[in-house]
Amino acid sequence: MHSTPSLQLTTPGSRYSARERLGLALIGVGLVALISVMFGAGAGANALSLWLTMGCITAGSAVLFSGYLKRPAGVDNNHVWFTPATARGMAGWLLGIVFTGFYVLLYWAPHNLEHLVRMTDSLSYMLRGEAADRWFLYGFFYTVAVLIMGARMILKYRGNRYQIVRTGSVMFFQLGFAFLLPGILKMLNQPEYYFSYFWPLKYDYIWPNSISYFTSASGLGVFMVFWGVVGTAVATPVLTYFFGKRWYCSWVCGCGGLAETAGDPFRHLSDKSLGAWKVERWMVHSVLVFIVLTTALLWINSAMGGGLLGALTGVLSQWYGFFIGLVFAGVIGVGFYPIMGSRVWCRFGCPMAAVLGLLQKYFSRFRITTNGGQCISCGNCSTYCEMGIDVRWYAQRGQNIVRASCVGCGMCATVCPRGVLRLENAGRKSRYNGPVLIHEDRVSVQLDDTWRANRPLMPPAQEDIPILTERDVQAMQLGGSRAI
Amino acid sequence: MMPQHVVVVGNGIAGITAARFIRKLSSARITVISAETDHFYARTALMYLYMGHMRYKEVKPYQDHFWEKNAIDLVRGYATRIDTASKRVIMGGSRAIAYDALLIATGSQSNMFGWPGQDLDGVQGLYGIPDLVTMERWTEGIVRAVVVGGGLIGIEMAEMLHARHIPVTFLVREKGYMDYLLPEEESTLIGQEIRDHGIDLRLATELGSIQSDKQGRCRAVVTTGGDEISCQFVGLTVGVRPNVDLAKASGIETNRGVVVNEYFETSAADVYAAGDCAEFNRDGIGSRRVEQLWYTGRNHGKTVARTICGLRTAYDRGVFFNSAKFFTVEYQTYGDIQARRPASVRTILWQDPAARKLLRIDYAAQGGVVRGFNALGTRLRQDVCERWILQRAKVQTVLKQLRRAHFDEELGPRPYKQLIRAYKQSEMSHA
Numbered sequence A: 001m002h003s004t005p006s007l008q009l010t011t012p013g014s015r016y017s018a019r020e021r022l023g024l025a026l027i028g029v030g031l032v033a034l035i036s037v038m039f040g041a042g043a044g045a046n047a048l049s050l051w052l053t054m055g056c057i058t059a060g061s062a063v064l065f066s067g068y069l070k071r072p073a074g075v076d077n078n079h080v081w082f083t084p085a086t087a088r089g090m091a092g093w094l095l096g097i098v099f100t101g102f103y104v105l106l107y108w109a110p111h112n113l114e115h116l117v118r119m120t121d122s123l124s125y126m127l128r129g130e131a132a133d134r135w136f137l138y139g140f141f142y143t144v145a146v147l148i149m150g151a152r153m154i155l156k157y158r159g160n161r162y163q164i165v166r167t168g169s170v171m172f173f174q175l176g177f178a179f180l181l182p183g184i185l186k187m188l189n190q191p192e193y194y195f196s197y198f199w200p201l202k203y204d205y206i207w208p209n210s211i212s213y214f215t216s217a218s219g220l221g222v223f224m225v226f227w228g229v230v231g232t233a234v235a236t237p238v239l240t241y242f243f244g245k246r247w248y249c250s251w252v253c254g255c256g257g258l259a260e261t262a263g264d265p266f267r268h269l270s271d272k273s274l275g276a277w278k279v280e281r282w283m284v285h286s287v288l289v290f291i292v293l294t295t296a297l298l299w300i301n302s303a304m305g306g307g308l309l310g311a312l313t314g315v316l317s318q319w320y321g322f323f324i325g326l327v328f329a330g331v332i333g334v335g336f337y338p339i340m341g342s343r344v345w346c347r348f349g350c351p352m353a354a355v356l357g358l359l360q361k362y363f364s365r366f367r368i369t370t371n372g373g374q375c376i377s378c379g380n381c382s383t384y385c386e387m388g389i390d391v392r393w394y395a396q397r398g399q400n401i402v403r404a405s406c407v408g409c410g411m412c413a414t415v416c417p418r419g420v421l422r423l424e425n426a427g428r429k430s431r432y433n434g435p436v437l438i439h440e441d442r443v444s445v446q447l448d449d450t451w452r453a454n455r456p457l458m459p460p461a462q463e464d465i466p467i468l469t470e471r472d473v474q475a476m477q478l479g480g481s482r483a484i
Numbered sequence B: 001m002m003p004q005h006v007v008v009v010g011n012g013i014a015g016i017t018a019a020r021f022i023r024k025l026s027s028a029r030i031t032v033i034s035a036e037t038d039h040f041y042a043r044t045a046l047m048y049l050y051m052g053h054m055r056y057k058e059v060k061p062y063q064d065h066f067w068e069k070n071a072i073d074l075v076r077g078y079a080t081r082i083d084t085a086s087k088r089v090i091m092g093g094s095r096a097i098a099y100d101a102l103l104i105a106t107g108s109q110s111n112m113f114g115w116p117g118q119d120l121d122g123v124q125g126l127y128g129i130p131d132l133v134t135m136e137r138w139t140e141g142i143v144r145a146v147v148v149g150g151g152l153i154g155i156e157m158a159e160m161l162h163a164r165h166i167p168v169t170f171l172v173r174e175k176g177y178m179d180y181l182l183p184e185e186e187s188t189l190i191g192q193e194i195r196d197h198g199i200d201l202r203l204a205t206e207l208g209s210i211q212s213d214k215q216g217r218c219r220a221v222v223t224t225g226g227d228e229i230s231c232q233f234v235g236l237t238v239g240v241r242p243n244v245d246l247a248k249a250s251g252i253e254t255n256r257g258v259v260v261n262e263y264f265e266t267s268a269a270d271v272y273a274a275g276d277c278a279e280f281n282r283d284g285i286g287s288r289r290v291e292q293l294w295y296t297g298r299n300h301g302k303t304v305a306r307t308i309c310g311l312r313t314a315y316d317r318g319v320f321f322n323s324a325k326f327f328t329v330e331y332q333t334y335g336d337i338q339a340r341r342p343a344s345v346r347t348i349l350w351q352d353p354a355a356r357k358l359l360r361i362d363y364a365a366q367g368g369v370v371r372g373f374n375a376l377g378t379r380l381r382q383d384v385c386e387r388w389i390l391q392r393a394k395v396q397t398v399l400k401q402l403r404r405a406h407f408d409e410e411l412g413p414r415p416y417k418q419l420i421r422a423y424k425q426s427e428m429s430h431a
């Protein structure tokens, strides 16, 4: 008999096609060029560097991702867990270090990015009428990432109308509302404002000093304040009632936009354990409480003419901005995509997601409907849920999924091989349908610990080691399979 | 009477569902003995392990702490015999576990039809994790694989190999893929889908023998027509049969499966059988005598749990449904759609000219009562279809209410008008 290796399902050799190799090579050239620019190469020809590097990366991506068109439209997750970049292999960690490193430079050592910033000057003058700074560079890279990876997303899921439209939407909002519009405002000498962000995500948009700053700036500034207040107080509850939190999280938001596009190859890395869910609820709601308290304090303080907190307010908002806004949302939120999945920030840190989640759970028509008894418990839905929701837990009981954290990306429904799941905004009555597969649930016994202690003593299970057939020997050695 | 100790042999969907429901209904001690894996996993997801969509961890429907929390003891081992007189399961050697009630849920085994060469290295079926391990080994670096048998597991195996960039020749005995279950249009559509993926689909072709190389490894298959196809791996997926080894060794009545009545009671007192391994002792209890599906296994387990807990309950098979996926094309079926439609049944068929989508509604020529639905590449809502069938809804009603059964993604296309047109054409052709 052959000895049985542990269940090591590894990638068979290098299977990159000529097209893929060409695409990767072009992207590689573009990235190397970018790094060279960072170290001062081509300093005299900034505009040219910009076009060359971005041209290479875009062309390479086009070649690489057009491969999707060669395959019939459908769910394409082959080799996801065999590919080091998407399975927390060496390449994955490397990517994580590169992403994180970029944030570290951006926040704490921006002088290292000086050459890159200068490279984008020409574009910045065109759009904003002034020289670039590091935040312009960041916004530019961010938008390029959303657009290129968004195009990939659309090609990959081109058989699914919901995915196409939703991805188009986040691309539109990132490009228009988070990149072009703020640039144009700058050109027009208006205050910097992002129309696609609201309190509490942009925690200072309804703080007293921002409001006085905007309203004193211009007529448009007054409109911005109005927009911000309406966005938070009216649009958020109303839209969430009708559509669930997805209207924001996976259609509009920039953080969500990046997660849904650049983060797509990493969505399965989210932690699905019960423990993670517990941490998530504590953490995200703590951040929300903190923001609400801070905002309230700031208003009381301003009403009292600074009598309550004095200089403390400034310190408070600075610390929040640093820890939550920068470290959490940026370094961990994006930098750790290849390690912890694409929605770490949205899940554990975003106060906007917390508000939307509470609304979604208690005041919304949105749910994911489970299609009767069709679930085969395969696990694709849970695996590819970027929010770490164990969708299968509900689906295999025939129960609808109503969860605060669900961002309505629709991926669980897309990857389900049996057509079990559908995102819906139907009436509220049918929302919680209970576990329909198990009407017998009504006759249920509560196991308490006294029963546990008193249960009849039997030889411990593990001691029953049987004489094994060959087939069992093979199976037994699969213990190693848990490692894959 | 509530048993004190329930032993379940087999941790598949039938055995585990039974154990879970017994736990809901009672505080009996529950022991699940199983040989293949420590924990329950989704057999239906085997393909995704090999294709890299998921890891073993992800195909376990319950996290590992679930069993301890619900006081279900798991024993890894092989039950060789049941001593029905002393009510003990013999685990080999001198080990035995006493039971008050015992459930045999031993599942199926891959069929082998005695082909010359079927025991060669590189030749195997696909039923469990051990098969995946050998498949991994045999398919490393190979040039071509042959899959024999055009059922649901065969097409999954073809897709698995295809995902690993291994060229596949797919031998199917029938003239159309699964044409014994599917009407012609469905069968043709799936055939196209298979070929579109570059699979060398050979219909009306049967395996004759498998040729060996000097090392005892398969090197080619020869069809009954005499064609030789060089290959280094042969997947034999010609159906599964109930695993009756344990019952047989214990003197419990077996036929094709372990024989049970509508309460899943076997010929031995306090011994039950459910899932793939069970065979009903008469027609009409299940949709067939042996039901080998995931959801039937779940329903068996749920029902037998009640009986074991003293709430003797007969099996209610409900309206038949099933689903599958053929490469990228999803398939759902509800009610009764026959491959060869009798004259008393009419059909409405819609096929998307641009995409691989198909919807079929069969109805009685007399009176128009709807009989069943087939959906390919489009999703229908089970409870709505089920209600229509149970309430004997007329085809006109169904067409009018069709949007209620719509289950495709939001914003997706909806072919209602086209279906109504197809209905009118169907009626006209019969007028």
Ligand SMILES: Cc1cc2nc3c(=O)[nH]c(=O)nc-3n(C[C@H](O)[C@H](O)[C@H](O)COP(=O)(O)OP(=O)(O)OC[C@H]3O[C@@H](n4cnc5c(N)ncnc54)[C@H](O)[C@@H]3O)c2cc1C
Pocket: A376, B009, B010, B011, B012, B013, B014, B015, B016, B033, B034, B035, B036, B037, B043, B044, B045, B046, B047, B077, B078, B079, B080, B105, B106, B107, B108, B126, B127, B128, B153, B156, B243, B246, B274, B275, B276, B277, B292, B293, B294, B295, B297, B323, B324
């Ligand atoms: C590749 C594949 C894909 C499938 N896809 C689908 C699908 O999409 N939809 C669908 O409806 N059905 C599908 N099926 C069928 C479905 O998986 C089975 O119907 C179902 O798993 C049967 O469940 P069960 O509990 O009866 O038995 P099993 O799941 O077979 O469980 C029985 C267990 O008992 C163990 N065992 C057997 N004898 C002993 C013994 N003497 N001692 C200890 N342990 C023992 C076995 O090792 C096995 O682990 C598929 C099957 C396969 C193989």
Ligand code: SF4
Pocket: A368, A381, A384, A385, A386, A387, A388, A389, A391, A401, A405, A406, A407, A408, A409, A410, A411, A412, A413
């Ligand atoms: S449950 Fe589904 S729709 Fe919601 S976040 Fe997870 S994958 Fe997306």
Ligand code: SF4
Pocket: A374, A375, A376, A377, A378, A379, A380, A381, A382, A391, A392, A395, A396, A412, A415, A416, A417, A418, A419, A420, A421
């Ligand atoms: S809902 Fe779909 S994807 Fe999720 S476990 Fe069930 S069959 Fe698999």
